[in-house]
Amino acid sequence: MAGDFVYSHRVQFYETDLMAIVHHSNYVRMCEEARVAWAHHHGLMDYQKKEAAAHFAVIEVQVKYLKPCFFGDQVEIQVQGKMSGVRIFFQYKLIAVNRGRELVALAKTSHAPLDENLKVMRPLDEMKTVFAKEGQKWTETWL
Amino acid sequence: MAGDFVYSHRVQFYETDLMAIVHHSNYVRMCEEARVAWAHHHGLMDYQKKEAAAHFAVIEVQVKYLKPCFFGDQVEIQVQGKMSGVRIFFQYKLIAVNRGRELVALAKTSHAPLDENLKVMRPLDEMKTVFAKEGQKWTETWL
Amino acid sequence: MAGDFVYSHRVQFYETDLMAIVHHSNYVRMCEEARVAWAHHHGLMDYQKKEAAAHFAVIEVQVKYLKPCFFGDQVEIQVQGKMSGVRIFFQYKLIAVNRGRELVALAKTSHAPLDENLKVMRPLDEMKTVFAKEGQKWTETWL
Amino acid sequence: MAGDFVYSHRVQFYETDLMAIVHHSNYVRMCEEARVAWAHHHGLMDYQKKEAAAHFAVIEVQVKYLKPCFFGDQVEIQVQGKMSGVRIFFQYKLIAVNRGRELVALAKTSHAPLDENLKVMRPLDEMKTVFAKEGQKWTETWL
Numbered sequence: 215m216a217g218d219f220v221y222s223h224r225v226q227f228y229e230t231d232l233m234a235i236v237h238h239s240n241y242v243r244m245c246e247e248a249r250v251a252w253a254h255h256h257g258l259m260d261y262q263k264k265e266a267a268a269h270f271a272v273i274e275v276q277v278k279y280l281k282p283c284f285f286g287d288q289v290e291i292q293v294q295g296k297m298s299g300v301r302i303f304f305q306y307k308l309i310a311v312n313r314g315r316e317l318v319a320l321a322k323t324s325h326a327p328l329d330e331n332l333k334v335m336r337p338l339d340e341m342k343t344v345f346a347k348e349g350q351k352w353t354e355t356w357l
Numbered sequence: 358m359a360g361d362f363v364y365s366h367r368v369q370f371y372e373t374d375l376m377a378i379v380h381h382s383n384y385v386r387m388c389e390e391a392r393v394a395w396a397h398h399h400g401l402m403d404y405q406k407k408e409a410a411a412h413f414a415v416i417e418v419q420v421k422y423l424k425p426c427f428f429g430d431q432v433e434i435q436v437q438g439k440m441s442g443v444r445i446f447f448q449y450k451l452i453a454v455n456r457g458r459e460l461v462a463l464a465k466t467s468h469a470p471l472d473e474n475l476k477v478m479r480p481l482d483e484m485k486t487v488f489a490k491e492g493q494k495w496t497e498t499w500l
Numbered sequence: 501m502a503g504d505f506v507y508s509h510r511v512q513f514y515e516t517d518l519m520a521i522v523h524h525s526n527y528v529r530m531c532e533e534a535r536v537a538w539a540h541h542h543g544l545m546d547y548q549k550k551e552a553a554a555h556f557a558v559i560e561v562q563v564k565y566l567k568p569c570f571f572g573d574q575v576e577i578q579v580q581g582k583m584s585g586v587r588i589f590f591q592y593k594l595i596a597v598n599r600g601r602e603l604v605a606l607a608k609t610s611h612a613p614l615d616e617n618l619k620v621m622r623p624l625d626e627m628k629t630v631f632a633k634e635g636q637k638w639t640e641t642w643l
Numbered sequence: 644m645a646g647d648f649v650y651s652h653r654v655q656f657y658e659t660d661l662m663a664i665v666h667h668s669n670y671v672r673m674c675e676e677a678r679v680a681w682a683h684h685h686g687l688m689d690y691q692k693k694e695a696a697a698h699f700a701v702i703e704v705q706v707k708y709l710k711p712c713f714f715g716d717q718v719e720i721q722v723q724g725k726m727s728g729v730r731i732f733f734q735y736k737l738i739a740v741n742r743g744r745e746l747v748a749l750a751k752t753s754h755a756p757l758d759e760n761l762k763v764m765r766p767l768d769e770m771k772t773v774f775a776k777e778g779q780k781w782t783e784t785w786l
Contacts, residue, residue: 276420
């Protein structure tokens with residue numbers, strides 16, 4: 215997977231539930247962390263500009279849970295993104311590095327660029343440029 | 358939809374994000390609330406028994422976001438459940454009652470009954486009985 | 501405590517942590533739920549108006565945990581509010597109704613009315629009126 | 644503050660609320676992150692041992708909010724811990740590094756060592772050793 219963007223997340227105590235594993239809703243948040251870091255890395259997420267977040271408004275989420283995640287786990291999240299028309303897609307592999315790099319979950323999200331008033335807008339040119347390049351890495355569908 | 362189980366959730370301030378809408382991960386939590394209430398309603402969720410929660414361990418989640426949800430919204434969540442082999446399925450319709458009963462999201466989840474040690478177990482007889490009856494209401498797939 | 505505003509919260513699965521009890525940060529959220537319901541009950545919280553939330557911007561929080569709270573617990577939250585100058589104060593008693601009305605936590609919060617741009621503003625007249633009346637119930641400090 | 648333990652937290656999108664600032668309950672979680680990292684750094688938090696978390700069961704939390712925190716902020720959290728009898732205390736300074744090292748909040752927490760069954764236990768010798776040394780840095784009370 216050379217070239218894929220990788221984000222690292224340490225599982226926090228407050229992310230666990232009474233089964234003593236990470237609550238399933240928190241995988242959605244881990245994916246967001248990784249996606250935001252990806253966008254920031256590629257110059258598409260200026261934290262100071264509130265509208266930047268809207269450009270990646272979530273319209274669909276899917277997570278497949280393969281193995282539980284535990285308190286203190288070091289989770290590596292591989293991210294790939296592509297754009298098709300006015301839709302943006304991301305896919306994610308979540309790997310517990312500290313447990314033999316076990317694959318713990320797969321996920322994918324769909325997005326539509328919105329403006330500050332939650333109206334659909336045309337993707338910015340810089341988005342098109344980044345996704346045109348990054349989208350080429352998306353050669354297989356993980357989930 | 359006569360006969361469907363309906364759960365009601367008031368959107369809390371802490372569920373919103375900087376777009377001033379409900380954060381997308383919180384729909385997963387709303388579905389859990391509705392599913393737990395469904396299971397409790399049908400005698401399958403004894404809060405005092407920790408293993409009861411494990412019986413509905415989540416193995417897949419999918420949410421489709423149709424319209425934003427806002428602080429104070431009264432969200433009605435319609436729930437249907439069915440069992441197929443050792444897999445349990447739920448589907449959900451989220452409706453903002455206070456905004457003309459607008460459909461805001463559709464979701465579905467898959468589950469495998471686990472025991473307290475996170476090992477797959479046979480579904481309990483009482484689960485089979487409930488799902489055999491309730492599964493008959495599942496005549497169309499929402500998502 | 502006749503006359504105190506009472507809010508009811510059912511403990512959700514996603515509010516627990518690996519100790520199998522409600523995570524301590526979620527008491528802060530339960531208090532917010534109760535405070536918002538209090539303000540809504542007294543006509544001070546119009547969910548549609550974003551600035552309404554700012555009028556109760558939190559500047560200090562204190563929670564004392566007396567007993568653990570468990571999944572499924574029915575928590576009754578008693579709320580009292582008062583205003584002193586430009587400061588608003590709330591205090592809370594959290595009681596597990598389903599476990600012999602055990603007192604599980606005490607909390608208090610301080611607030612400053614802010615406008616939409618996070619600037620301190622004068623309290624609205626309707627706030628003064630409500631707090632003048634409600635503040636009279638605050639005859640003892642719980643925490 | 645030479646010698647203080649410092650933890651770094653990047654503010655995530657899902658930590659914000661509709662005021663476009665970090666929700667006040669999430670400061671409690673940031674403090675937990677910093678405290679766990681402190682305990683891990685000092686050999687007191689073995690993630691694999693569930694009981695390790697219980698040794699720092701929270702019995703009181705107090706947070707004073709001085710300035711808002713925003714999406715993307717790089718928050719530095721300074722932590723000090725001390726033990727007095729069977730009570731453990733931590734204090735925290737939260738500083739927005741990216742905004743001129745602005746002090747955004749102060750916090751303190753109290754803890755009692757519990758065993759796995761939530762019963763009070765004697766502090767372990769290794770805890771006493773660490774706190775005896777680290778407690779000497781606590782020369783002033785921040786909140």
